[in-house]
Amino acid sequence: MIQRTIKQLSEMISVINDYQSFENKTIQGVCIDTRNLVMGSLYVPIIGQNFDGHQFVEEAINQGVAAALWQRNVPNPPVHLPILIVEDTLEALQQLAKSYRHQLNLKVIGITGSNGKTTTKDMVTNLLSLQYKVQKTEGNYNNHIGLPLTILQLEEDTEMSVLEMGMSGRGEIDFLSRLASPDAVIITNIGESHLLDLGSREGIAEAKLEILNGLKANGKIIYFGDEPLLRDKLDHYDGDATLFTFGKTESNTIYPTEITTTDSGSYFKVNNIDEVYHLPVLGTHNIMNALSAMLVANEFHIPFSKINEGFKSLKLTNMRMELLEGANGVKIINDAYNASPTSVKAAIELVSSLPGYEKKVLVLGDMLELGPDEVDFHYEIGKALHPEKIDLVYTFGKLGNEIARGARETLQENQVQTFTNKQTLIEELKKQSKPNTLVLVKASRGMKLEEVVVGLQT
Structure with a gap:
C-alpha cells in the first residue's frame, strides 16, 4: 500500500494549509471509513448525500491514523491536528491514486463489460500469478471511489494489477480508465444492464468503449468479437494498440473447437493448440471469459502450455456459479x-x-x-x-x-x-x-x- 511522508503527499496532491510542522510524518495506506481504520493511515473524509466523514476526523486521528484530509469549504477544521486542507477530498483521493499509479513500475489490466467482469478478473489474476506478483480489485471496489482505494492498496513491488471498472452512466469508464492508465483492456460483452440509464445497447457499447480512452501507447485491446456493436466500432480503430478477439466463431483470434460440459466445469480445446483445457467453473459462457484471460496472459508471456496450471487453482468470487x-x-x-x-x-x-x-x-x-x-x-x-x-x-x-x-x-x-x-x-x-x-x-x-x-x- 502507499507509504509516503506528508511532504511527499503534498507533491502528489494540492494542499492549501501549512503542514511543515508534521511534514516528516509518514502515512501507510488510505481509509475512508472509521469502522475499518488502519493505524498510521491517511483518513479521507468523503461527503455523501446522507453523511459527512468530516465529523469523524478527530475520532480517526485519536484512534491512530497518521493524518487526515479536510475539504476547504467545510467549516471549523481542527488546526491542532495533522490535517491537510484540500479543495475537494474526493478529488484529492482520486488525484493521489493517479499519481501513485504512475510512480509504480507495474502493468495494469483494465476489465469492463456488461457481464463477467469479476469472473474474468479472477481468471486473469490466476493466470498472471503463475509468473508475476499480482493484485486485483477486491469486492466491488470498481467505481470512482473504489478504484482509487484499490490502486492505493497496491504494494510497491506489485508487478501486475487487474482492475475491474464498473459504471452506471456515460463518462464513468472514461474517468476510471484515465485514472488507471491500463496497459491492456478487456471488454467481456455488451448486455442489457444499465439500459435504464443508457437507453440502448448501442449506448452501452459506447460507454464500455470509453475504457480505451486511458489506454497506454501500444497497449492491447481484447474484446468479444461475436458482438457486432464492438466489431463495428473497432473495425475502424486507428490507434496504436494491438487488437485481439475471442468468441465462438472462427473469425476470432481465439475460439473453442471442442467443449465438454460437466458439473465440475468444462473441458475445451481452442484453435491452433492441441492442449485440452479444464476450467473448474460452471457454464460454457465462462469459457468466453477464460479465452479473454488466456489472450491477456499469453501477451504477457504466460505460454498457453501453462494455462491449465493457472486454471487448476481458480476460485471465483462468491455467488457466481x-x-x-x-x-x-x-x-x-x-x-x-x-x-x-x-x-x-x-x-x-x-x-x-x-x-x-x-x-x-x-x-x-x-x-x-x-x-x-x-x-x-x-x-x-x-x-x-x-x-x-x-x-x-x-x-x-x-x-x-x-x-x-x-x-x-x-x-x-x-x-x-x-x-x-x-x-x-x-x-x-x-x-x-x-x-x-x-x-x-x-x-x-x-x-x-x-x-x-x-x-x-x-
Missing part, C-alpha cells in the same frame, strides 16, 4: 450476485445441458435496471424455456411474475409457481430437494436470493 450441496443432497447453483437477460439465458443453458440430474428447478427473480422494456425482457426469458429440459420454474418478485407469465406458454401450469415471500419459496423448494435434483438461483443483487440458497442448506 457456485455449485453447492443443500440439505437432502440437492445440488444448488448459486448465481445470485447479479442478473441480466444475457446472463440468465447463459445460466439456463448451463442447467439445461448438465447431465445426470433427474429434476431441474429454476428459481428466478427480478432483473433490475433494464429500462422501459423490462417487462418484455422478463417475459421472453420465461417464454424461451424448453419443457423437455426444465422441470419446475419458481419466480420471485414483481418482474419475476412476468417470467412466470412467459413460462406458462411453454410449460404446464403445475410446473410454474410465483412467490412474494422467501420463506414460503424455501419451504416449497425443500419439498423438491432430493438427490439428483439441481436448483439454479439467479436474480439481480437487490433481490438477495442468496437467502434462498442459505435456506436450502439448512
Whole structure:
C-alpha cells in the first residue's frame, strides 16, 4: 500500500494549509471509513448525500491514523491536528491514486463489460500469478471511489494489477480508465444492464468503449468479437494498440473447437493448440471469459502450455456459479450476485445441458435496471424455456411474475409457481430437494436470493 511522508503527499496532491510542522510524518495506506481504520493511515473524509466523514476526523486521528484530509469549504477544521486542507477530498483521493499509479513500475489490466467482469478478473489474476506478483480489485471496489482505494492498496513491488471498472452512466469508464492508465483492456460483452440509464445497447457499447480512452501507447485491446456493436466500432480503430478477439466463431483470434460440459466445469480445446483445457467453473459462457484471460496472459508471456496450471487453482468470487450441496443432497447453483437477460439465458443453458440430474428447478427473480422494456425482457426469458429440459420454474418478485407469465406458454401450469415471500419459496423448494435434483438461483443483487440458497442448506 502507499507509504509516503506528508511532504511527499503534498507533491502528489494540492494542499492549501501549512503542514511543515508534521511534514516528516509518514502515512501507510488510505481509509475512508472509521469502522475499518488502519493505524498510521491517511483518513479521507468523503461527503455523501446522507453523511459527512468530516465529523469523524478527530475520532480517526485519536484512534491512530497518521493524518487526515479536510475539504476547504467545510467549516471549523481542527488546526491542532495533522490535517491537510484540500479543495475537494474526493478529488484529492482520486488525484493521489493517479499519481501513485504512475510512480509504480507495474502493468495494469483494465476489465469492463456488461457481464463477467469479476469472473474474468479472477481468471486473469490466476493466470498472471503463475509468473508475476499480482493484485486485483477486491469486492466491488470498481467505481470512482473504489478504484482509487484499490490502486492505493497496491504494494510497491506489485508487478501486475487487474482492475475491474464498473459504471452506471456515460463518462464513468472514461474517468476510471484515465485514472488507471491500463496497459491492456478487456471488454467481456455488451448486455442489457444499465439500459435504464443508457437507453440502448448501442449506448452501452459506447460507454464500455470509453475504457480505451486511458489506454497506454501500444497497449492491447481484447474484446468479444461475436458482438457486432464492438466489431463495428473497432473495425475502424486507428490507434496504436494491438487488437485481439475471442468468441465462438472462427473469425476470432481465439475460439473453442471442442467443449465438454460437466458439473465440475468444462473441458475445451481452442484453435491452433492441441492442449485440452479444464476450467473448474460452471457454464460454457465462462469459457468466453477464460479465452479473454488466456489472450491477456499469453501477451504477457504466460505460454498457453501453462494455462491449465493457472486454471487448476481458480476460485471465483462468491455467488457466481457456485455449485453447492443443500440439505437432502440437492445440488444448488448459486448465481445470485447479479442478473441480466444475457446472463440468465447463459445460466439456463448451463442447467439445461448438465447431465445426470433427474429434476431441474429454476428459481428466478427480478432483473433490475433494464429500462422501459423490462417487462418484455422478463417475459421472453420465461417464454424461451424448453419443457423437455426444465422441470419446475419458481419466480420471485414483481418482474419475476412476468417470467412466470412467459413460462406458462411453454410449460404446464403445475410446473410454474410465483412467490412474494422467501420463506414460503424455501419451504416449497425443500419439498423438491432430493438427490439428483439441481436448483439454479439467479436474480439481480437487490433481490438477495442468496437467502434462498442459505435456506436450502439448512
